[in-house]
Amino acid sequence: MRTTHIWAGVLLVLASVWCLFWLIPDNTYPPDSELDLAPSLVPSIAIGACLVLALVMAVQAIFGGRRVEAGEDHLDEEFGEDATGASRHVLVNLLIWSAVACGCWYLIEHVGFEPAMALFMAATMLFVGARNPWTIALVSLATPIVLSQAAYQFFNTELPAFWR
Amino acid sequence: MDILNSMIGGFEAAFTLVNLAYICVGIVLGIIFGVLPGLGSVTALAMLIPITFYFTPLAAIAFLVGINKGGTSGGAIPAILINAPGTPEAAATALDGYPLAKQGRPEKAMKTALYSSVFGDTFSDIVLILLAAPFAAIALTFGPNELTTIILFSFTMIAALAGRSLVKGLIAAALGLFLSTWGLDPVDSTERMTFGTIYLFDGIPLLPFAIGTLALSSVLSQLYDMRRDRGKPPPPPLPPASQFRAENRIAPREFWGNWKTLIRSACIGTGVGILPGLGVTLAAFLGYGAARRASPRGDNFGKGELEGIQATEAANSAVVGSNLIPTIALGIPGNVAAALLIGAFMIHGVVPGPLMMVNHAELIYSIFASMLMANLAHLIIGRVGIRIWVQFVKIPKHIVLPTVVLLCVVGVYIPTNSMFDVGMLFLFAGVGYLMRKAGFSIVCLVIGFLLGENFEIYLRQTVLINKADLTVLLTNPISLAFLLLTLFFIWHFGIRVPLRQKRERAAAREADASSD
Numbered sequence: 013m014r015t016t017h018i019w020a021g022v023l024l025v026l027a028s029v030w031c032l033f034w035l036i037p038d039n040t041y042p043p044d045s046e047l048d049l050a051p052s053l054v055p056s057i058a059i060g061a062c063l064v065l066a067l068v069m070a071v072q073a074i075f076g077g078r079r080v081e082a083g084e085d086h087l088d089e090e091f092g093e094d095a096t097g098a099s100r101h102v103l104v105n106l107l108i109w110s111a112v113a114c115g116c117w118y119l120i121e122h123v124g125f126e127p128a129m130a131l132f133m134a135a136t137m138l139f140v141g142a143r144n145p146w147t148i149a150l151v152s153l154a155t156p157i158v159l160s161q162a163a164y165q166f167f168n169t170e171l172p173a174f175w176r
Numbered sequence: 177m178d179i180l181n182s183m184i185g186g187f188e189a190a191f192t193l194v195n196l197a198y199i200c201v202g203i204v205l206g207i208i209f210g211v212l213p214g215l216g217s218v219t220a221l222a223m224l225i226p227i228t229f230y231f232t233p234l235a236a237i238a239f240l241v242g243i244n245k246g247g248t249s250g251g252a253i254p255a256i257l258i259n260a261p262g263t264p265e266a267a268a269t270a271l272d273g274y275p276l277a278k279q280g281r282p283e284k285a286m287k288t289a290l291y292s293s294v295f296g297d298t299f300s301d302i303v304l305i306l307l308a309a310p311f312a313a314i315a316l317t318f319g320p321n322e323l324t325t326i327i328l329f330s331f332t333m334i335a336a337l338a339g340r341s342l343v344k345g346l347i348a349a350a351l352g353l354f355l356s357t358w359g360l361d362p363v364d365s366t367e368r369m370t371f372g373t374i375y376l377f378d379g380i381p382l383l384p385f386a387i388g389t390l391a392l393s394s395v396l397s398q399l400y401d402m403r404r405d406r407g408k409p410p411p412p413p414l415p416p417a418s419q420f421r422a423e424n425r426i427a428p429r430e431f432w433g434n435w436k437t438l439i440r441s442a443c444i445g446t447g448v449g450i451l452p453g454l455g456v457t458l459a460a461f462l463g464y465g466a467a468r469r470a471s472p473r474g475d476n477f478g479k480g481e482l483e484g485i486q487a488t489e490a491a492n493s494a495v496v497g498s499n500l501i502p503t504i505a506l507g508i509p510g511n512v513a514a515a516l517l518i519g520a521f522m523i524h525g526v527v528p529g530p531l532m533m534v535n536h537a538e539l540i541y542s543i544f545a546s547m548l549m550a551n552l553a554h555l556i557i558g559r560v561g562i563r564i565w566v567q568f569v570k571i572p573k574h575i576v577l578p579t580v581v582l583l584c585v586v587g588v589y590i591p592t593n594s595m596f597d598v599g600m601l602f603l604f605a606g607v608g609y610l611m612r613k614a615g616f617s618i619v620c621l622v623i624g625f626l627l628g629e630n631f632e633i634y635l636r637q638t639v640l641i642n643k644a645d646l647t648v649l650l651t652n653p654i655s656l657a658f659l660l661l662t663l664f665f666i667w668h669f670g671i672r673v674p675l676r677q678k679r680e681r682a683a684a685r686e687a688d689a690s691s692d
Binding site: 013016020024031035036039040041043044049051052054055058059061062065066068069072076097098099102105106109110113114116117120121125129132133136137139140141142147151155156159160163166167169171172 | 227230341343344346347350351353354357361363364366367368369370371396399400402403406407572573574575577578579581582583585586589590593595598599602603605606609610613614615616628631632635636639678
C-alpha cells in the first residue's frame with residue numbers, strides 16, 4: 013500500500029496542477045458581480061486541497077512508510093481485504109474493464125441492448141469460471157430480453173436497438 | 177400533541193393499499209439484496225432509485241426505506257447459514273449466528289435476528305419522529321453563515337470517521353466537491369467544466385455517479401476476485417433442511433428475557449445513526465461489545481449465544497431511522513444510504529434540510545408513518561419468508577453478478593434514455609474500482625459530491641450577504657463553534673491519533689525485541 017500511496021500522491025499532484033492551471037481557467041467564466049465569488053473559486057479550493065493533501069500523503073508514505081512492519085498495515089476499514097493496493101494486476105483489470113466498457117457502450121448504441129448484453133453476460137460468466145454451456149446460453153439470452161421487456165412494460169422505455 | 181396530530185395525519189395519507197404494496201415490495205427486494213453476498217442495501221438503493229422516478233414522492237421514499245430496512249436485516253441470513261455475511265454489519269451477527277446454526281438451530285438464529293432487527297428499527301423510528309421536528313426547528317434559525325461551517329465540519333467528520341486515514345478521506349471528499357462543481361454555475365448560470373456538451377449542463381448526473389462508484393465498482397471487484405479464485409474449493413453447503421424443523425421455536429420469555437440488551441443496543445445504534453459519518457458496522461460491533469461486557473453469560477458469546485445476535489441486529493437496524501435525523505434536519509447525510517435517500521428526495525423535488533419540515537410537513541409525517549408500517553410489514557414478511565430467503569443464498573454468484581451489471585445499465589438508462597449516462601456509469605465504475613483497491617473512501621467521495629453544491633451556494637450567499645467579509649464566520653458563535661470543531665477533528669484524527677498509534681507500535685516493537 014505504501015507504493016500505492018506514493019504513486020497516487022504523485023499522480024494526484026500532477027492532475028491537480030493541470031486542473032488548477034489549465035482545466036479550471038479554460039472552462040470557467042469571470043464573476044458577474046464584484047461582490048460574488050468567482051465561479052472558479054470553489055473548484056480551485058477543492059483541487060487545491062487535493063493537491064496539498066496528495067503531497068502530504070506522498071511525503072507520509074515516503075518518509076513514514078519504511079517503519080511500518082508486516083502486519084501493521086491494518087485492513088482498510090471501508091473495504092477490508094478488498095483494499096489490496098493499486099498493483100499492476102489492478103491496473104490490468106482496469107484496462108480490461110475500460111475495453112469491455114467501451115465495447116459494450118458501442119454495441120448497445122449501434123447494435124442493441126439485447127445482443128450486446130447477451131454477449132457481455134456470456135463472456136463474463138466464462139471469465140469467472142462458469143462452464144455449463146446450457147446455463148450460460150440460457151441466462152445470457154434470457155436476462156437481457158426479460159429486462160428489456162420489463163423496462164418497456166413497466167416504464168414505457170425502449171432500450172436501444174437498431175431495429176426499434 | 178402537535179407531533180401526535182401530525183402522525184395521525186401521516187397515517188391517514190400513508191395507510192393505502194398502494195403505499196403498503198410499495199413498502200412490501202421494497203422490503204422483499206431489500207431482503208433479497210441483503211441475502212446475496214456482496215450486494216446489500218446500498219447497492220439495492222443505488223440501483224433501484226431510478227425506477228422510483230415514476231412513483232409519487234411518498235411511494236418512492238417508502239419503497240426505498242423498505243429496501244434499506246430489508247437489506248440491513250437480510251445480510252444476517254447468509255451470515256448465520258454459511259458464515260458469509262451478506263452485508264458488512266452482519267459480520268458481527270455471524271459471530272454467534274453461525275455457531276448456533278452449526279448446533280442445529282439456524283432458523284432460531286434467523287428469527288432472533290429478525291425480531292431484534294425490527295425492535296431496533298422501531299426504537300430508532302420513534303426517536304426520529306420525536307427529535308426530527310425539534311432539530312429542524314433549531315436548524316431553521318441557521319442562516320448561510322452557520323450552514324457553510326456545518327457542511328465544512330461534516331466533510332471533516334465524515335472523512336475522519338470513514339476510514340483509518342484522514343488524509344485519504346479528505347482527498348476523496350475534495351474530489352467529490354470538485355466533481356460537484358461541474359455544470360452550470362448555481363449563481364451565475366455560466367458554464368463550468370461542461371466542455372461544450374449539453375449533457376453536462378446539469379452537472380455530472382447523480383445516478384450514474386452513485387451507481388457506478390458504489391454498486392458497479394463492488395460488482396467489478398467481486399468478478400475479478402471470482403476469476404482469481406476459480407479452481408478453489410466451493411463454500412460450505414447450507415445446513416440440511418431437517419435442521420430447519422428441529423428446535424426452531426423461540427419462546428417470548430427467551431427473547432424478551434434479554435430486554436436490557438435490546439434496549440442498550442438500540443440506544444447505541446440510534447446514537448451512532450444521529451452522528452454523521454459513523455457507519456452501521458460500527459454500531460453492530462459496539463452493540464456486541466457492550467452486550468458481552470454487561471452480560472452474565474459474556475463468556476458464551478461467540479459460541480451461539482442468542483443475546484449476541486440480539487445485540488448486533490438491534491444496534492445495526494437502529495441506525496436506519498436515526499440516520500434520517502441529520503438528513504431531514506440539516507440536509508446532511510449520516511451515511512451512504514442516507515446520502516442516496518437525499519438523492520431520491522431531490523429527484524422528487526423535495527430539498528432535504530430544515531425547510532423540509534416547513535414546506536413538506538405532511539409528506540415527512542407520511543414517511544414517518546410509512547416507516548412504522550414498514551417495520552410491521554418487515555416482521556411479517558421476514559418471518560413468513562424465512563425458508564424462501566434461504567434459497568437465494570444458493571444462487572451462484574456467476575449468475576447474480578453479471579445480472580446486477582445489466583440492472584445497473586437499465587437503471588441509469590430508464591430515467592433519461594441517454595447513452596451518455598450509461599457511459600458515465602461505466603466511467604465511474606472504473607474510478608470506484610481503482611479507489612476501492614487503493615483504499616480511498618467512496619463514501620467520502622459520494623458525500624462530498626452530494627454536499628458540494630449546497631456548500632458552494634451557502635458560501636456564496638455568505639459572501640454576498642456580508643459583502644465579501646468572511647470574518648463574520650469568526651464572530652458568529654455557531655459558525656465559530658463548528659470551525660473550531662473542524663480544526664479539532666483535523667488535529668485529533670490527522671495528527672494526534674496517528675502519533676499515538678506510532679508510539680504504541682514503537683512500544684510494541686521494543687517489547688517484542690526485549691522478550692526475544
